[in-house]
Amino acid sequence: MCMVIFAPLFAIFAFATCGGYSGQLKVSVDCQNKTDSDLSVGIEFAYPFRLHQVYFDAPTCDGKRRERLFLIGDYSSSAEFFVTIAVFAFLYSLGATVVYIFYQNKYRENNRGPLIDFIVTVVFSFMWLVSSSAWAKGLSDVKTATDPSEVLLLMSACKVQSNKCLPLHKPVWASLNTSVVFGFLNFVLWAGNIWFVFKETGWHSSTQRYPSSTTEKQPSGYNQQSYNQGRYEQENIGQSGGTNPPGDFGQQSNYGQVGGYGQVGYAPSEPTSFAN
Numbered sequence: 001m002c003m004v005i006f007a008p009l010f011a012i013f014a015f016a017t018c019g020g021y022s023g024q025l026k027v028s029v030d031c032q033n034k035t036d037s038d039l040s041v042g043i044e045f046a047y048p049f050r051l052h053q054v055y056f057d058a059p060t061c062d063g064k065r066r067e068r069l070f071l072i073g074d075y076s077s078s079a080e081f082f083v084t085i086a087v088f089a090f091l092y093s094l095g096a097t098v099v100y101i102f103y104q105n106k107y108r109e110n111n112r113g114p115l116i117d118f119i120v121t122v123v124f125s126f127m128w129l130v131s132s133s134a135w136a137k138g139l140s141d142v143k144t145a146t147d148p149s150e151v152l153l154l155m156s157a158c159k160v161q162s163n164k165c166l167p168l169h170k171p172v173w174a175s176l177n178t179s180v181v182f183g184f185l186n187f188v189l190w191a192g193n194i195w196f197v198f199k200e201t202g203w204h205s206s207t208q209r210y211p212s213s214t215t216e217k218q219p220s221g222y223n224q225q226s227y228n229q230g231r232y233e234q235e236n237i238g239q240s241g242g243t244n245p246p247g248d249f250g251q252q253s254n255y256g257q258v259g260g261y262g263q264v265g266y267a268p269s270e271p272t273s274f275a276n
Contacts, residue, residue: 007093010186015086018179022046023171030164031061048076061157073145078138085131114200125190132183
């Protein structure tokens with residue numbers, strides 16, 4: 001349920017805060033000749049942060065001539081990769097929500113739905129981790145490339161000590177910082193959902209059947225062993241019944257017959273006559 005509610009929202013926040021970003025920085029160039037100065041040089045940039053295509057015109061402090069400069073770096077790969085993963089994660093989580101609610105029987109048919117869901121969840125967890133890490137590194141490089149102090153080093157007028165160059169306004173990074181946070185939150189959300197999706201697959205149920213079957217077979221084996229042992233003892237007793245232990249006379253096997261005292265080993269004798 002948490003996945004159904006939070007996964008689409010977290011994905012929206014991730015790509016919206018990154019893909020919709022635009023920033024601006026300002027610097028001041030105060031030339032020795034005040035008429036050549038420009039006290040507010042604005043530089044705008046935006047997603048996907050192809051900074052090498054962002055240019056601005058800066059004063060040279062040499063008459064009215066101005067020079068066109070470009071920022072340094074291309075960080076579009078990490079930014080676009082992050083936004084792409086966020087968009088696909090949003091679309092998949094939205095589709096999965098529809099399937100969970102309206103097509104539950106089709107989802108569990110032949111265990112195909114939970115298995116596909118498990119594989120996709122693992123893949124998205126890994127992709128969220130990779131894209132968030134790459135974008136965090138890319139954002140750090142973007143901050144460095146658009147730092148006003150670094151931009152001033154590109155201007156030829158700022159290399160002359162008689163001219164004064166100052167940073168006026170730094171870009172606001174709250175939106176992009178939020179995108180990185182939501183990227184790692186998405187990773188935690190998807191990675192934590194792996195266990196719950198795994199329980200829906202047939203792999204989890206099969207791992208639970210095997211230990212129970214082995215425990216059920218143990219008593220039957222014990223009873224069979226007891227039965228065999230008792231049978232073995234009975235056979236030994238039956239075989240020992242045909243032997244004559246020491247101190248016995250005659251056949252002991254016929255001892256239990258009623259009235260059979262004559263068969264114990266003493267021959268019947270005729271009555272003694274006392275007549276002369």
